[in-house]
Amino acid sequence: MGKSKPTGRITIINPNSSEAVTKSIDEAVDPLRWSEGPVIDCLTLKEGPPGIETQCHVDGVVAPLSDLIRKEDATTDAFVIACFSDPGLHSAREITSSSVFGIAESAYSMALNLGEKFGVIAILRASVIRQQRYVRQLGLSERYAASLPLDTGVSGLESDTAGEHLLAVGQELIDSHGADVLILGCAGMARFRRRIAADLNVPVIDPCQAATIQAVASVRLATAA
Amino acid sequence: MGKSKPTGRITIINPNSSEAVTKSIDEAVDPLRWSEGPVIDCLTLKEGPPGIETQCHVDGVVAPLSDLIRKEDATTDAFVIACFSDPGLHSAREITSSSVFGIAESAYSMALNLGEKFGVIAILRASVIRQQRYVRQLGLSERYAASLPLDTGVSGLESDTAGEHLLAVGQELIDSHGADVLILGCAGMARFRRRIAADLNVPVIDPCQAATIQAVASVRLATAA
Amino acid sequence: MGKSKPTGRITIINPNSSEAVTKSIDEAVDPLRWSEGPVIDCLTLKEGPPGIETQCHVDGVVAPLSDLIRKEDATTDAFVIACFSDPGLHSAREITSSSVFGIAESAYSMALNLGEKFGVIAILRASVIRQQRYVRQLGLSERYAASLPLDTGVSGLESDTAGEHLLAVGQELIDSHGADVLILGCAGMARFRRRIAADLNVPVIDPCQAATIQAVASVRLATAA
Amino acid sequence: MGKSKPTGRITIINPNSSEAVTKSIDEAVDPLRWSEGPVIDCLTLKEGPPGIETQCHVDGVVAPLSDLIRKEDATTDAFVIACFSDPGLHSAREITSSSVFGIAESAYSMALNLGEKFGVIAILRASVIRQQRYVRQLGLSERYAASLPLDTGVSGLESDTAGEHLLAVGQELIDSHGADVLILGCAGMARFRRRIAADLNVPVIDPCQAATIQAVASVRLATAA
């Protein structure tokens, strides 16, 4: 609001230190780039841990993430925090007058448009607990099927059988928990999205894409007539 | 999914017969058009009533709306039903394999990203009842502040004092019901959005924009790598 | 209210075109007829489909159903819409000043008096989704065990093994979902009611009976001192 | 079930000792009597207090009420407990194999068919607390507008201005709490029902009538083919 940047810029911050994850996010949001649209930049939080796997990791990245937001604020029209735990989301909203989107919050809200009950393919058992808590916080329990963990770490996403594993968890969310829309519960799973959707025949949401499209809307509409 | 159209096309259908409303929708979604993005066409349902003010109107437009969806389906990648009662939304989802977005459902889900409690500026007292029922159906009661009516018909939006009236209702939603994000509860209110946001200092959502950005994402991501 | 008909008349409309279903409804409500009580007439909506199996069917019958309600209104004191999707219920309530009861809404509310958690024996998998949405709309999720489908069409109710099939689904609602009261999720299942109740030892609700008794009360009490 | 009584008998028990209240209940349910229908007898619990105004009263009547149910069981097909606190309802359901209906539970469930949000005209401030607790227990909070007290004792219903008082409380339930259907929160208010409905233009439910019609259905359907 009031910042003078011709086309606008969206800054996506990967709060873990893995450049590979940042690159995967960058590819995932590429279809949301247009020549007249906002620039979309993906940054890595170098101070973050390799993967955000515990509540300590979640809370621990807020300080350096806040610093990075402050640093980028003057040249940014909308931020995306690209970790499915939405670390520091409400702090960020105090720091900047630009819109800030959390990828989990955005994915959950997009899911409401695509099915009756959303299921989340989570990385770890511990993430499941955090997701249950967060779904309650968002007031969305009535639309929540379940979260089920892959029980691999973030690094497990690199294995050859990762795709099969995601499909199996997705299938169980559908069969045993009544999910009819799936959410990838991690910033680095986007490359599996279309295959899961095709094989399981339900919509599948990549949370980085869900947040980025909200950011695009926010930038475009901020200055619209 | 599988349809071969280069850039994709979004068909927005205004289910009332008012060309003025269709024109206002067309202007509202203009910031979401890009040269490489999907074509966005706004159609008027000629068989609809001048304004959708009763449940009979809502139910009554489903048949011609369904016909229009069938007619446009071969050349459409995503539909938006541009009436805040989301008429025929679940029928439409049976008719076409393309995504279909309702502007109320999309506005409510966008609101979750922008505040704690959403309030709706409704046209009529009767719309308030329908909105309460719909918010319950969507499972979003915990995030719902209230709907308050302008108590003018759709035509009342044309009066000179319409802007003042919307501001007053918005202010009451904030002051008496705890809303911190407002939704314009009608397809034809978009031109008031920025003024209300500026004057009341809360995010204000035009539901046609909220649904169209979901449609844009849907089209772009359907064929993304 | 104010209509001058000596004993009163209840008009039950079967919105599908099957005369066999209408006949079965007529038999189901027969125990609720008394010589001094309201006349109870069961009509078939000739314009309806043979069975209401999709949302398109649900929405599609509203127009002819509304016409029939208008036609019967002058001689009717209370209407019952006898399809478990409650098609056109809120439109009907706008059309007539008489009370209108939906058989699903009535069955759900009767169930609250008979057990802790109600389970629904549904016809189709697609009906399950509609029922979940409707239970949320009614605000009754905390009392809802589940809906489970027979996965036969409406015509499957005619097969020799239909009774066994309903029993099996009812048993699963009790054993796996904690239901302690069952609802027959279709207007044409009434003849199985007593057998299921006897074999499974739980109350079983025929929704046409549930709505008709509300209609009887409505007619009798409208003119009571 | 299995008891051999030709037409069936409903026993309504007023758990307070006021014969005047019993007489008023008897008149209220008279429109639900038919020559071929079940006999409807209204009994006074002589051991009860003159009015049930505290939780101690509620709990205190369970023992004599249970004794009376045991005594009447052999000749009764359905019981109604005619106090808006539904005292001993779940005990009674253990004591007899006949159906037992509580007037509050029945009134709340009937209200779901007649409006979006029910409001209760309560006798005392202390009843309001009990009603809030009970509505939560029934899982009906999403459909509950509020309870507002007359702040007179049961005896206050006899005063000349009682009708005016009820109208004022009903109006406030509508205006300030969004109620569109009202429930008389006491067994002895039935004579005000039609006047309030006419003056405030919303459905008004007498809870004894609501429970009795359920009992009628229960008796008629228990032996239906």
Place this chain on the structure above:
Amino acid sequence: MGKSKPTGRITIINPNSSEAVTKSIDEAVDPLRWSEGPVIDCLTLKEGPPGIETQCHVDGVVAPLSDLIRKEDATTDAFVIACFSDPGLHSAREITSSSVFGIAESAYSMALNLGEKFGVIAILRASVIRQQRYVRQLGLSERYAASLPLDTGVSGLESDTAGEHLLAVGQELIDSHGADVLILGCAGMARFRRRIAADLNVPVIDPCQAATIQAVASVRLATAA
């Protein structure tokens, strides 16, 4: 408040007539006794049944329990009703100006501090229904995993295999229902608490201890500066 007793006294009432249960409660709360702390006395309600297994038992003990509370009131600063059905809790709160704690209510609220979802090891299938109803009444459904019954009577707790049985039910609450904190659903199970906690690696709550610590706080803080 205003009673002049130097150190204060907590009266725990076991509403069943089993002295063995009272003795077990007395041992369970022993760690909450301090020389400067309130005296904690455990009384047996001689008029109670040997075990409280039905709703009739629950309602039946309220009268003698109320009498005992009245008798002890002058020398008591806080009461604990030591039956997991919390019989007469709200009556007791009318009878005395001292605080009254129900062991189920206290256990449920303590559980909120120790995990995401609480599971209850119940005695009987019938207790499960009562617990579901009570959890809804308390508004805690979102934090409730399930109750599962031992399906032994209260006396079954005395058998040699009782410990194994509790462990098996606890394990199922964790594995199939997602419980991460367990509640012993009976006043007489305390001696199994530490073993279950150690073997299943989750917090386990004895409800008498949960209520007594609230009573201790109440007594100490009533007169604190």
Place this chain on the structure above:
Amino acid sequence: MGKSKPTGRITIINPNSSEAVTKSIDEAVDPLRWSEGPVIDCLTLKEGPPGIETQCHVDGVVAPLSDLIRKEDATTDAFVIACFSDPGLHSAREITSSSVFGIAESAYSMALNLGEKFGVIAILRASVIRQQRYVRQLGLSERYAASLPLDTGVSGLESDTAGEHLLAVGQELIDSHGADVLILGCAGMARFRRRIAADLNVPVIDPCQAATIQAVASVRLATAA
């Protein structure tokens, strides 16, 4: 669990840097000290801000708070985080195997034992939003009346009229929002507790006391037979 400390020690950490607040907490929990009971030590987080007034403050104290917990862990049996935003609560539970109690979580759960609806006297308007979010996260919305702000900073609690101000806010929570139990929404308000309770005639909870009593129970019961 397994730590060998004779009487046990509770470490209460005030995450703001105000020694005056720590001293006030120390006085508030004094009635919960006994000679045979656990030692209760109150520490100030020197790295904290003077008052925790924003989400940035909340998130910002987690790192030094975690360090302090790690440092004290070997000599602590239970921790209390003494800020009403419960900063770092779930991180702390990962760091230590001792129990950790948040004062808001504990206060909310204690309130369930003392009334139907709890109201919170908050410091700032911004705290209200955080409290609404947290109550939803805890799944306690059905028992939540409202939070109302004093609209003074933490320092405003020192003014001469602070007591009057708290009383006025408490009265409004009771009169306009139906609260029947009040919670002091800040660690430094304990000295007003008894006056508010006496003047407004409802239970009033100091959250530090609520958490400390849970900690006392935890320590005493960890090693109980």
